[in-house]
Amino acid sequence: MVEMNRRKLLGTAAGAAGAAAVAGAALTPAAQAAAKFGATGASAPVGPHPHVFSLTKAKPNTFSGGDLRGAHEEDFPILKGQNASVYMIHLDVDGVREPHWHPTAWELTYVMSGKVRWTILGAHPTGKYEVDSFTAETGDLVFIPQGFFHYFENASSTERLQVLVLFNTSSVEPNDDIGIVGSLNAIPRDVLGAVFGVPASAFHGIPTEVKPVVIAKKKR
Template sequence: MSSKLLVLLLIFSLNLRGCLVLASDPDPLQDFCIPNPLFGSIKTAHLSILPCKNSDEATTNDFVFSGLKSAGNFTDTGLATIPVNPTVFPGLNTLGMSFVRADLKVDGINPPHFHPRATEIAYVVQGRIYAGFVDSGNRVFARVIEQGEVMVFPRGLVHFLMNVGKTPATIFGSLNSQNPGNQKIPSAVFGSGINEELLQKAFGLSLKQIGTMKRRFNPKT
């Protein structure tokens, strides 16, 4: 049974007073769509559309990306990431995927975060990484993965990385959306402007402690 037929059957089985919402990257309607730099992007309420240039103008270079040969700039958590999406790699546009190179210094971490629109598969290029995710029942699935191993992080679930080896580590992550989003938990909680009284009650922290956390995750405050 085709996926389209399954969707139709599901729709007809719903109570007419209900509603059904489906969300994913749309299927491509052509072989490829190389963004036309002359038009930039079209902003809508939910996404940016990258208009295609004439397919006759596409070149091999549009489908090759050379920006992952070395690590990016490291943060104070010992993490360096290079996200790759259609804005830097035109050949990815409309193909429903993106990827990232993540490097971690010894003891470096990628703090808990999630991608609202994508599942991620992480491949360890080198090093030993403590990696895992938390499901909606607050169960942790985590272990140390080493060079050559792969771990999957389901869409929308909080996940994390920590270098537990004695040498720097490198991971390549592949995501099944060209715009997966990246919501970092510490920044979302303490760097977004949530009412301090609510944070006090939620975490049992003093106003001074909350102020410290806000300065750390939102330097503008």
């Protein structure tokens, strides 16, 4: 009788392990991106109520130039279908958020502390490219329309930058983020050379590893 119970127990454990493996393999692309991008599911820092999320306790993604942590539909379930997500981003001195754009979302950024330098490239109804470069400081709001190419960097040589970024999408940021490294890698080197009027070899130094979100650090 004891042996039968033991076998039953082992069988149950094996079944549970198999079910877990199947569940892992069945993760959606969004869930897989979320798993790489921060805490998900039961490990997410949701507060004592479904409407509360402990953003400062969320596991950060760390890069050479800073870090970020976010609340989105994969780790804050109440956001699902609400077209809302938020990220807290820190940039070290010389930190730069990779130039990028969001095809399906606008971006509203609040400067919590420090000074930030922005560059935004939008539509050009006048026939000229409308490039807007400016500096924002603590307490300022910066709005980037949907689809506009942009990036920001820490404008201080001594102080760390902290911003809070809100999107009108519930998805994980990498799912609505097209970075410049990925964009250049989508174009053959000889085509880049033709467009820029230089030999294709001029672009051989472009890194081939494409990451969903990058916070880099400028080299002095």
